Amino acid sequence: MKILITGGAGFIGSHVVRLFATKYPHYKIVNLDKLTYAGNLKNLTDVENLPNYKFIKGDICDADFIQNLFVHEQFNAVIHLAAESHVDRSISNPLEFVMTNVIGTVNLLNSSRYQFQVAETVFQKFYHVSTDEVYGSLGATGLFTETTAYDPHSPYSASKASSDHLVRAYHDTYQLPIVISNCSNNYGPFHFPEKLIPLAIHNIKNNKPIPVYGKGENIRDWLFVEDHARAIDLLFHQATSGSTYNIGGHNEWQNIEVINLLCDIMDQKLGRAVGHSRQLINFVKDRAGHDMRYAIDATKLQKELGWTPSVQFAEGLELTVDWYLNNEIWLNDVTSGGYQHYYEEQYVKR
Ligand code: NAD
Numbered sequence: 001m002k003i004l005i006t007g008g009a010g011f012i013g014s015h016v017v018r019l020f021a022t023k024y025p026h027y028k029i030v031n032l033d034k035l036t037y038a039g040n041l042k043n044l045t046d047v048e049n050l051p052n053y054k055f056i057k058g059d060i061c062d063a064d065f066i067q068n069l070f071v072h073e074q075f076n077a078v079i080h081l082a083a084e085s086h087v088d089r090s091i092s093n094p095l096e097f098v099m100t101n102v103i104g105t106v107n108l109l110n111s112s113r114y115q116f117q118v119a120e121t122v123f124q125k126f127y128h129v130s131t132d133e134v135y136g137s138l139g140a141t142g143l144f145t146e147t148t149a150y151d152p153h154s155p156y157s158a159s160k161a162s163s164d165h166l167v168r169a170y171h172d173t174y175q176l177p178i179v180i181s182n183c184s185n186n187y188g189p190f191h192f193p194e195k196l197i198p199l200a201i202h203n204i205k206n207n208k209p210i211p212v213y214g215k216g217e218n219i220r221d222w223l224f225v226e227d228h229a230r231a232i233d234l235l236f237h238q239a240t241s242g243s244t245y246n247i248g249g250h251n252e253w254q255n256i257e258v259i260n261l262l263c264d265i266m267d268q269k270l271g272r273a274v275g276h277s278r279q280l281i282n283f284v285k286d287r288a289g290h291d292m293r294y295a296i297d298a299t300k301l302q303k304e305l306g307w308t309p310s311v312q313f314a315e316g317l318e319l320t321v322d323w324y325l326n327n328e329i330w331l332n333d334v335t336s337g338g339y340q341h342y343y344e345e346q347y348v349k350r
């Protein structure tokens with residue numbers, strides 16, 4: 001089995017690459033990533049020399065490059081995570097999100113279709129990693145299920161919704177074997193410090209203001225990233241073609257509650273006075289079109305495949321804080337931009 005994993009140098013992708021490359025030594029894992037600002041090969045130093053792992057730098061928006069890669073590598077399956085993923089960036093640059101998340105996905109679908117219909121090797125699955133944001137925003141009650149109507153509000157979520165529709169269309173039109181999962185907010189090691197939790201950890205550590213949008217009342221449903229990777233592993237192997245699954249932790253928190261928790265954990269870890277870091281909280285202008293509440297109903301995944309989250313939030317947050325405090329070099333490298341030279345140093349000059 002040769003699997004193409006796209007976006008494997010990103011946050012979730014690096015956890016998926018690590019899980020598949022170490023758990024399945026008989027699979028060949030090819031990680032294709034453009035190495036945008038969000039791609040960091042230092043997320044994968046522990047697996048980069050495994051004999052069943054290979055990294056290729058490339059852009060999913062380049063249709064010819066993708067088709068040549070498929071012809072050359074003869075993939076049996078794709079796990080597609082490459083995307084522009086940050087909502088705030090999508091508000092200032094929507095087109096980049098359409099290019100990568102929509103056009104890039106169609107390029108991969110076209111080459112997968114070729115692989116499925118024309119090539120001689122067996123093409124087993126196109127696994128599309130998507131988000132709960134496609135469902136829009138909830139009021140005070142209710143949960144997103146797999147049948148909730150799509151209602152995206154940001155350019156990011158609209159581009160992801162569009163890619164989901166296209167993946168389903170390739171199944172219905174060309175019988176391409178596909179699976180889609182829609183997951184809630186992830187957190188954990190290797191999270192780029194532009195997103196709420198790693199940004200807050202970074203700022204608390206450096207005694208800098210923690211920007212909280214609006215009143216901090218928006219609710220997200222947090223899942224430890226390794227639990228997401230485990231769910232992808234299960235679904236990749238067991239979900240039937242054409243199916244969709246929600247993935248989430250039943251773990252809803254207001255943003256301000258998350259920040260308060262992080263401040264208290266950090267005060268304790270850094271030996272600061274109780275309440276010190278909460279003084280860094282800075283309420284700022286709200287995000288445009290800010291979705292109020294996300295909450296996932298993952299009953300289908302639990303009932304059909306027995307998946308449940310294994311890491312509770314208090315434990316996962318502490319683990320995450322410890323990881324960032326113990327991996328200062330990784331964090332400094334990301335904030336200084338040094339990580340962007342690693343490909344040149346380790347791959348091109350070798
Ligand atoms: P990320 O931004 O950390 O990583 C994205 C990766 O894709 C990076 O390595 C980047 O270099 C790569 N990439 C971007 N454009 C590319 C292109 N044109 N060609 C090749 N590679 C490209 O994202 P993430 O948070 O790890 O999210 C991964 C996937 O999971 C995304 O599809 C996202 O929509 C989805 N998702 C994320 C979350 C979350 O909480 N982070 C939750 C649910 C779903």
Ligand code: DAU
Pocket residue numbers: 085086087088130131132133183184185186194195196197199211212213214216218219220255287294
């Ligand atoms: O729900 C899944 C989605 O979760 C993924 O599809 C996205 O790729 C991922 O980025 C994430 O989107 P969010 O917009 O929910 O994540 P973010 O970390 O940007 O923001 C979390 C919440 O915190 C949100 O309500 C906005 C708020 N926020 C965010 C930042 C960066 C702040 O209050 N201050 C901040 O500085």
